[in-house]
Amino acid sequence: MKVGILGYGNLGRGVEAAIKKSNDMELVAVYTRRDPSSLTIATPSAAVKSTADLDTGKEDIDVLIICGGSATDLPEMTPKYAAMYNVIDSFDTHANIPTHFANVDKAAKESGHIGLISCGWDPGMFSLNRVYAASILPDGQAYTFWGKGVSQGHSDAVRRIDGVKDARQYTIPVPAALERVRAGENPELTTREKHTRECFVVAEEGADLARIENEIKTMPNYFSDYDTTVHFISEEEMKRDHSGLPHGGSVIYTGTSSEGTKHVVEYSLTLDSNPEFTGAVLVAYARAVARMAAAGQTGGRTVFDVAPAQLSPLSGEELRAHML
Amino acid sequence: MKVGILGYGNLGRGVEAAIKKSNDMELVAVYTRRDPSSLTIATPSAAVKSTADLDTGKEDIDVLIICGGSATDLPEMTPKYAAMYNVIDSFDTHANIPTHFANVDKAAKESGHIGLISCGWDPGMFSLNRVYAASILPDGQAYTFWGKGVSQGHSDAVRRIDGVKDARQYTIPVPAALERVRAGENPELTTREKHTRECFVVAEEGADLARIENEIKTMPNYFSDYDTTVHFISEEEMKRDHSGLPHGGSVIYTGTSSEGTKHVVEYSLTLDSNPEFTGAVLVAYARAVARMAAAGQTGGRTVFDVAPAQLSPLSGEELRAHML
Numbered sequence: 001m002k003v004g005i006l007g008y009g010n011l012g013r014g015v016e017a018a019i020k021k022s023n024d025m026e027l028v029a030v031y032t033r034r035d036p037s038s039l040t041i042a043t044p045s046a047a048v049k050s051t052a053d054l055d056t057g058k059e060d061i062d063v064l065i066i067c068g069g070s071a072t073d074l075p076e077m078t079p080k081y082a083a084m085y086n087v088i089d090s091f092d093t094h095a096n097i098p099t100h101f102a103n104v105d106k107a108a109k110e111s112g113h114i115g116l117i118s119c120g121w122d123p124g125m126f127s128l129n130r131v132y133a134a135s136i137l138p139d140g141q142a143y144t145f146w147g148k149g150v151s152q153g154h155s156d157a158v159r160r161i162d163g164v165k166d167a168r169q170y171t172i173p174v175p176a177a178l179e180r181v182r183a184g185e186n187p188e189l190t191t192r193e194k195h196t197r198e199c200f201v202v203a204e205e206g207a208d209l210a211r212i213e214n215e216i217k218t219m220p221n222y223f224s225d226y227d228t229t230v231h232f233i234s235e236e237e238m239k240r241d242h243s244g245l246p247h248g249g250s251v252i253y254t255g256t257s258s259e260g261t262k263h264v265v266e267y268s269l270t271l272d273s274n275p276e277f278t279g280a281v282l283v284a285y286a287r288a289v290a291r292m293a294a295a296g297q298t299g300g301r302t303v304f305d306v307a308p309a310q311l312s313p314l315s316g317e318e319l320r321a322h323m324l
Numbered sequence: 325m326k327v328g329i330l331g332y333g334n335l336g337r338g339v340e341a342a343i344k345k346s347n348d349m350e351l352v353a354v355y356t357r358r359d360p361s362s363l364t365i366a367t368p369s370a371a372v373k374s375t376a377d378l379d380t381g382k383e384d385i386d387v388l389i390i391c392g393g394s395a396t397d398l399p400e401m402t403p404k405y406a407a408m409y410n411v412i413d414s415f416d417t418h419a420n421i422p423t424h425f426a427n428v429d430k431a432a433k434e435s436g437h438i439g440l441i442s443c444g445w446d447p448g449m450f451s452l453n454r455v456y457a458a459s460i461l462p463d464g465q466a467y468t469f470w471g472k473g474v475s476q477g478h479s480d481a482v483r484r485i486d487g488v489k490d491a492r493q494y495t496i497p498v499p500a501a502l503e504r505v506r507a508g509e510n511p512e513l514t515t516r517e518k519h520t521r522e523c524f525v526v527a528e529e530g531a532d533l534a535r536i537e538n539e540i541k542t543m544p545n546y547f548s549d550y551d552t553t554v555h556f557i558s559e560e561e562m563k564r565d566h567s568g569l570p571h572g573g574s575v576i577y578t579g580t581s582s583e584g585t586k587h588v589v590e591y592s593l594t595l596d597s598n599p600e601f602t603g604a605v606l607v608a609y610a611r612a613v614a615r616m617a618a619a620g621q622t623g624g625r626t627v628f629d630v631a632p633a634q635l636s637p638l639s640g641e642e643l644r645a646h647m648l
Contacts, residue, residue: 017581021461021462022462097645098641098644098645101644123648125460127647129591130647131635131636131643132632134647135632135636136449136601136605136635137345138637182594257341257342257345257597257601257604258341258344260596261341261596261600263593263597263600264592265593266590266592266593267589267591268592269587269588269590270506270587270590271587272584272585272586272587273581273587276581277581277587279581280461280587281460283460287459302644304631304632304633304636304643304644304648305631305633306632307631308452308627308630311459311460312458312628313462316629317422319455319626320421320425320626323451323455323458324418324442324451324626324628
């Protein structure tokens with residue numbers, strides 16, 4: 001299976017690492033908007049090419065894994081390349097998924113390709129687990145908790161504050177809320193009751209720390225609805241203790257099958273590296289994309305449309321004999 | 325969607341409860357090998373019929389949910405009825421799955437129906453989670469823990485001992501083993517290190533309790549490889565404290581995406597009623613069976629072959645807008 005990667009940031013490198021672990025896949029090329037000669041990748045056998053090469057529509061790849069941002073890159077890139085290749089992305093702006101899907105579906109159908117969107121862990125594996133649990137126990141409720149993990153959007157928001165040199169924001173589920181949900185209490189939880197936020201900030205010399213802390217804690221949308229803790233640390237501490245991108249979380253579904261009979265279904269992830277795990281999910285679904293396309297299917301897809309067997313390098317016989 | 329249930333034991337009643345929770349489903353009839361007039365079911369609108377009616381091949385049902393035992397019922401029943409109807413079962417003798425699948429696949433293909441086997445939580449949801457995690461992180465290892473929950477096979481084995489009036493056996497995962505796995509240690513664990521067994525026994529008056537306890541603890545296959553605790557209790561205590569059939573467990577998958585970067589994926593179930601949850605899984609997959617058949621598909625299937633969207637009463641648009 002010949003794979004191309006578009007974009008070589010954290011996620012692109014995560015996808016590259018996952019392809020290395022997959023015997024049935026070959027990374028053909030990384031495509032970049034930068035000068036290709038400025039990029040050194042971790043796969044010696046793969047080429048580094050310009051997006052101009054990709055734009056010819058003539059690259060010999062079975063799937064293109066698009067590793068761009070959801071704000072501006074993917075809404076444009078995924079439909080564009082679905083008109084030329086089988087594609088997959090990790091589009092995660094929940095409110096815009098229907099529009100993005102419609103655009104990708106149209107381009108993929110017209111060109112005879114498959115375009116799978118919103119793949120990763122949320123949206124992605126968490127979404128799957130919400131659908132499985134709700135389909136099994138329609139009389140129930142899903143709770144999603146994120147963390148403990150680094151939120152890159154929130155870290156960026158803190159970095160934009162005047163006097164902040166660097167920042168890292170952790171999203172942390174509230175243990176008492178987790179316990180109540182796991183106990184099947186079906187609580188109504190406010191935003192503040194579900195998660196807390198913890199910020200590690202490197203301030204510029206002489207900056208007004210009290211002002212920075214206040215600006216963080218009162219920032220609308222990002223922090224004002226949460227209990228937030230701010231720690232000022234040195235650049236050395238930031239580098240030593242906060243250079244990773246761990247994340248994770250839980251989908252907990254509680255439902256009843258008859259009067260008084262309760263069940264709790266929980267799916268939890270504890271990830272050393274958010275981009276590497278997301279990359280690994282993308283690569284498994286890239287396998288399914290190539291297979292669906294080889295079977296003559298076309299159009300838009302999400303993780304909901306993919307049978308689990310399509311993700312595995314094992315045959316149906318092997319899966320039934322060893323995994324069922 | 326018109327559903328029939330074959331067999332009205334614990335599982336059949338669990339399926340009936342799940343159909344009640346599903347607005348798009350109607351229980352048409354319960355089929356029994358007993359005298360139909362001897363059976364009172366919980367769905368007034370449904371008929372109770374003899375298997376002789378089913379054997380005509382003319383019953384007006386979209387799916388038949390076969391609630392028989394894996395030892396002798398299902399190997400015969402599922403291929404037989406796959407020749408007449410769309411069928412689904414919860415066959416759970418792991419070693420015989422390939423043979424059972426081949427028989428059901430053949431009958432279903434020849435008759436133009438769908439036959440889905442081995443559906444429930446293990447095999448079933450646990451199998452799915454093993455496949456998802458192993459597909460995402462091929463460099464990893466799956467651990468399955470069962471319990472705390474009642475094992476009916478082990479309870480039956482204790483009941484067969486001379487001098488035992490009633491018995492209930494709980495399978496319990498060893499907390500230290502769970503912790504080591506969750507910590508990503510990838511331990512090698514023996515059978516004894518993973519689970520303990522706890523038995524509650526009502527003995528006949530005057531029975532030799534020491535002999536019974538010894539017979540349990542040394543019973544090959546069932547108990548001799550485990551640390552087992554035996555409690556003798558009264559009939560009243562058995563009825564009061566051990567009349568439910570709770571179960572559950574965890575699939576914990578630990579894998580690495582690159583040197584030193586680890587991830588832990590855990591899927592856990594805590595079930596008040598094993599047969600009601602198994603019944604609820606069967607009903608969700610029965611929806612998929614009816615849809616696959618309506619789309620003209622035929623042959624054998626397992627949970628690996630079913631896209632999650634097929635299980636949900638929601639449309640693709642609704643799933644993308646609200647669940648992704």
